[in-house]
Amino acid sequence: MVQVKKVKLGSQGLEVSAQGLGCMGMSSIYGPPKPEEDMIQLIHHSINSGVTFLDTSEAYGDNELLLSKALKGGWREKVQLATKFGITSVDKPVVRGSPDYVRAACETSLKRLEVEFIDLYYQHRTDTSVPIEVTMGELKKLVEEGKIKYIGLSEASASTIRRAHAVHPITAVQMEWSLWSRDTEADIVPTCRELGIGIVPYSPLGRGFLTGGTNFVANLSDGDFRKNFPRFKPENLEHNQKIFERVNEMAAKKGCTPSQLALAWVHHCGNDVVPIPGTTKIANLNQNIGALSVKLTPKEMAELESYASADVVKGERHAFMSMTWINSETPPLSSWKAE
Template sequence: MERIKLGSKGLEVSAQGLGCMGMSHSYGPPKPEDDMIRLIRYAVKSGVTFLDTSDFYGPFTNEILVGKALKGIRDKVQLATKFAASLCDDGSVQVRGDPAYVRSACEASLKRLDTNYIDLYYQHRIDTKVPIEVTIGAMKELVEEGKIKYIGLSEASASTIRRAHAVHPITAVQLEWSLWCRDVEEEIVPTCRELGIGIVPFSPLGRGFFSLGPNVVNNLADNDLRKKLPMFEGSNLEHNAGLFARLEELSKRKGCGPGQMALAWVHNQGRDACPIPGTTKIENLNKNIKASSIKLTDEEMNELNAISGKGKVKGDRYHEEYMKFTWAYSDTPPLSSWVAQP
């Protein structure tokens, strides 16, 4: 596995990371802990040293799992976790970016991860009630104290990214980027590249769609997030199956699997992008590792671009009630509006 510089402030990571969410959260019941610890340690031994988690996954249980897996090998990994989103008793999601919460969330994550520092700390979702300058100011204090090394944002608008970067350098922005989610190419990706910010695409395999196609919905557990995503529903899924069929054709010509082709497309966007595909199986991890070294020609990239993107995919990323937490809706109030809390 190659290594790359993520952002312009010195963080070096494996060119492909491992998203750990699905081990504990969103995609059905939590997977057996011993198996997931074995998978994480296998990934690190294989050179995949950039690990991604969040206090929201579980909630909390995924950080505990990752912490256990890193016993004795903490110095070999670049550990990323996130704060800001929490699950309320009624099932709704609350987002907070006020300084007191930033600090308490970080200290709680450090305990669960059983570590004294976090390599990359993201604001998971943007609190539209708190100026981004205030949140980043609180994160900057954590950098100065050595509790975190680098600051990241997830699902932030271009203007929010600029304002945050003016307070303290942003090392990475995490966003959904794949063959069926390309809106970020309009403003977010160019903004990151202009400012020298690394890009961390999550769900580069379309939440499993590009590996299995429409069959991915077969036998999903009742609590699997994909049962509630528009892209996986009814006529949308039928339409998107055509995209998968074309992807299969192209991947057969290339001599790889469709998921590998889709992941290679993300890798071939540039060395400033570090995708973090998730998996719960060593077999799939090995396939993903191989995809990181697949080089696509300009013609192959053009063919993949032609079958994906706006107008080629049916269904939004999330239903409307959750879309307000994504980058498209996440500008924060001006700093002048903030009244410091007692």
């Protein structure tokens, strides 16, 4: 088994495992909840394997409750725990960032997780009706009170990141970033690097597509939300399969799996990048850890990128593109009137 080293995430002092574990799929969104005992065993295996950076959210069904059970008995001290607030419903997304909601959500997550503090607390999506400075003001108070250690944003634009960072340093920005989802590279990634903010790619395996292509999509359960994603629709899927086939060919030459190759590409994007692939199977977790030992040359990186350039991939990366960074601008602080 590859040794998973610890790395600094951002410039505010947080240290995490070089690869994290996205826990969403254990409880919701990607089909029905998985057996609790199996998921607790998976989380413990992850921690014992060195993958200690765990990612959840208030929006992921009973996921925080699952983690609270998994972290009892001394496990909490071994992990860096990240959760999120702001999406109150996944089926019909509602985003909230008012100070009273920020505080109430944090208190609720602390209670559900049964922890004294949250290591990294993200705003899951930007509330476009509340100036980001107002949301950040309440998060800053939570840091001062010791309820959260570090602050993060998710799917925020470069200007939103800058405005937030001016109120209190942002430690990490979570964004969808993978071989075939690279819209953040032009502006958001450089902004994070300029400000010393760590980058946490979610869905680094293209929502799972880069693990098995059309075969993967064909095996999605009836309740799996990914069936709604444009890239998985029949009119785009056959075209996108060619991307997977090319990745698969290079992986065979390098003696690794296509998912390991795709994940290795993300890791090679920078020392400030900590992806959080999700899984519900120990075998897949072990395979993801194996990606850390796959080495890519600049030439191989460029070749991979050519397979999945923006003009090659068909379909939007998200079912709700309006819920991404492209719609994360908030009103100026001067417009805010506290209720």
